[in-house]
C-alpha cells in the first residue's frame with residue numbers, strides 16, 4: 484500500500500529525541516523548546532514564535548491572545564480543515580464563511596470585502612494545501628477596515644507570497660506540526676508574531692495565565708497548551724532538514740505533473756504567479772467528477788494499493804456551523820479534488836505507479 488502521507492524520521496530525529504528523553508527534561512521546559520521557538524521564528528522571519536500542543540490550540544490561543552471573543556466575527560474560507568472554524572467557536576466568536584479563489588483555492592479577497600460587518604474583528608486566511616493566500620490584497624483590506632489578520636498556516640511551512648514567507652504577514656500566524664505536515668513534531672503547533680505584547684500574552688495564557696511575579700496566582704482563565712521538550716527535539720531535527728524536506732515536495736509535484744500532464748480533464752495544484760507553493764499535499768483535480776464518482780475513484784485507487792483523500796467538505800455543509808452561504812466556487816471545487824500520496828520517502832518509481840493506476844481507472 485502506498486500511503487497518503489508518512490513522516491520522514493532519520494538518525495537526527497532519533498538522536499535529538501533520545502537526547503531529550505535522557506536529559507530528563509521531558510515536559511515543557513528544556514533546551515529544545517527554546518531552540519525550536521528561536522529557529523522557527525527565524526525560519527518565518529518573525530521576532531517571536533510560541534510553541535504549543537497542536538495547530539488547533541494555536542489558532543484558539545491566537546484568537547484569545549488578540550482578545551477576540553463573543554460578539555466578534557472572524558472571516559474564514561469555506562474550503563479548509565474544520566479546525567479553522569472550531570477554534571473560532573471555541574473562542575466564543577462567530578466564523579463567517581466566504582468563498583475561495585477559483586485558481587489557487589485560497590480565500591477570495593473580493594468575498595472577504597463583501598462579508599465585512601461592524602462586528603468583524605479579524606480575517607483568517609488559510610494557506611491551503613501549501614499555497615499561500617493573497618496576503619497583499621488581504622492586508623490592504625484589513626488596513627482599510629482596521630481588522631486583525633491571523634494566518635492559518637497549518638499546511639504551508641515555508642510557502643511564500645510575493646517573495647515573503649508565510650507566518651510573518653499578519654498580526655500573527657499559526658502552524659500545525661501533525662505527523663502528515665511538511666515539518667512534524669508528532670502533535671504540535673506554533674504561533675509566530677512580531678508583536679511583543681501578543682507574544683507575552685500568548686505565553687502567559689499558554690501556561691494557565693499564571694502571574695510572572697507571583698507563582699500560582701492567576702487573574703483570568705488560561706490553558707495548558709504547552710509543547711513538550713521531546714516534541715520540540717523532533718521539531719529541531721526536522722527544521723535542520725527543512726530545505727531537503729521542502730525540495731522533495733517540489734520534486735514530487737514535478738514527477739506527478741510529468742506523468743499526468745496529458746490526461747484529459749486532470750489538473751494538479753495551480754500556483755499563482757506571485758506565490759511559492761510548499762506542496763503540503765499534491766492535489767489532483769478532475770473536471771468530470773461529481774461526489775459519487777470521485778468517491779468511487781478513491782475506492783478503486785485504494786483497491787490498487789494507493790491511498791488518497793477527498794478535498795475537505797466545505798464548512799458550510801456542516802449542520803452544526805449552521806451557515807447558508809453562497810459560495811459557488813467552493814461548491815464546484817470540492818467534489819472534483821483529491822489529495823495524492825505526498826511524503827519525503829516517496830520514490831519516483833512509486834509516483835509512476837500511482838499515476839499509471841490513475842490513468843487506468845480514468846480510462847475505464
Ligand SMILES: Cc1ncc(COP(=O)(O)O)c(C=O)c1O
Pocket residue numbers: 537538539540563564566567609635637638658659660661671672
Ligand atoms: C488549515 C488547518 N488548520 C488547522 C489545523 C489544525 O492543526 P492540528 O491538527 O495540529 O490541531 C489543520 C490540521 O491539519 C489544518 O489543516
